[in-house]
Amino acid sequence: MKISTACPDDVTKLLAFREEAAAWLTRLGTDQWQRPYPADRLLATIQAGSVFMVMDGDVTAATVTLSADVEDGLWTEQELSEPSIFVTKLTVARTHAAQNLGGRLLDWAGDRAYRDGAQWLRLDAWTTNEALQEYYLRQGFEHVRTVRAGGAVNGGPRVSGWLAQRRAVPTEHGFEELAT
Numbered sequence: 001m002k003i004s005t006a007c008p009d010d011v012t013k014l015l016a017f018r019e020e021a022a023a024w025l026t027r028l029g030t031d032q033w034q035r036p037y038p039a040d041r042l043l044a045t046i047q048a049g050s051v052f053m054v055m056d057g058d059v060t061a062a063t064v065t066l067s068a069d070v071e072d073g074l075w076t077e078q079e080l081s082e083p084s085i086f087v088t089k090l091t092v093a094r095t096h097a098a099q100n101l102g103g104r105l106l107d108w109a110g111d112r113a114y115r116d117g118a119q120w121l122r123l124d125a126w127t128t129n130e131a132l133q134e135y136y137l138r139q140g141f142e143h144v145r146t147v148r149a150g151g152a153v154n155g156g157p158r159v160s161g162w163l164a165q166r167r168a169v170p171t172e173h174g175f176e177e178l179a180t
Contacts, residue, residue: 001061001101003108004178006051011043014051014063017091051089054105054175061096064105065089066112073150074124074163084120085113085168104173106139113168122165133162141166 006014045051045065054062065088070080087109092102110121125132127146137143147161 001174002055002176002178003052004055005049006046006053006063008043008046010046010051010053011039013060014042014046014053015039017060017063017093018089020094054101056096059095060093062092062101062105063089064091064109066109068118070122071124071150074147074161075122079122079144082120083118084122084165085109085116085118087121087123090123102135103139104175107171108173108175108177110166110168111171111173114170118168120165121168122163124160125162125164127161129162133164136164139166 042051045067048067050067051065052063053060054064066085067088068085070084070086075084087106090102090105092105106121113121121141122144123136123141124147125136127148133143141164144163144165147163150161
């Protein structure tokens with residue numbers, strides 16, 4: 001499998017990918033990702049070179065966004081002073097589920113963060129999705145705190161405020177990296 005940066009032409013594909021994930025999450029009984037994500041925000045992160053796609057041949061198997069930027073109100077000034085990369089929108093296609101693709105992608109993100117000089121790989125997860133939180137704990141993340149104050153980028157109250165981190169370290173992830 002290969003990892004590459006997304007391009008503006010991928011917006012429609014990535015929005016559909018997210019809708020597929022939202023439908024699956026609904027079947028699991030969580031309200032995660034039920035509000036549509038703004039296409040203009042996705043395009044801006046693609047144009048910034050922050051969105052990555054995992055391709056299995058011609059099939060999009062997963063996607064993740066990595067950024068040094070973070071939503072306001074989540075991390076403290078002290079935490080923000082520490083070199084960090086933030087993981088968002090990690091999504092694995094249902095066709096590629098149960099293959100540890102998400103775990104490998106987190107390893108790739110940690111490796112990339114390490115190569116970029118970051119100390120931490122950090123994330124904010126859906127506050128009410130305990131299964132997702134447990135998944136991140138199994139992937140070596142430590143819960144920092146849960147933030148409920150504030151608003152969501154796509155409207156309404158903050159829903160993704162379960163904060164976790166793990167050290168950025170070099171790893172063997174097995175992906176062919178085409179991303180720069």
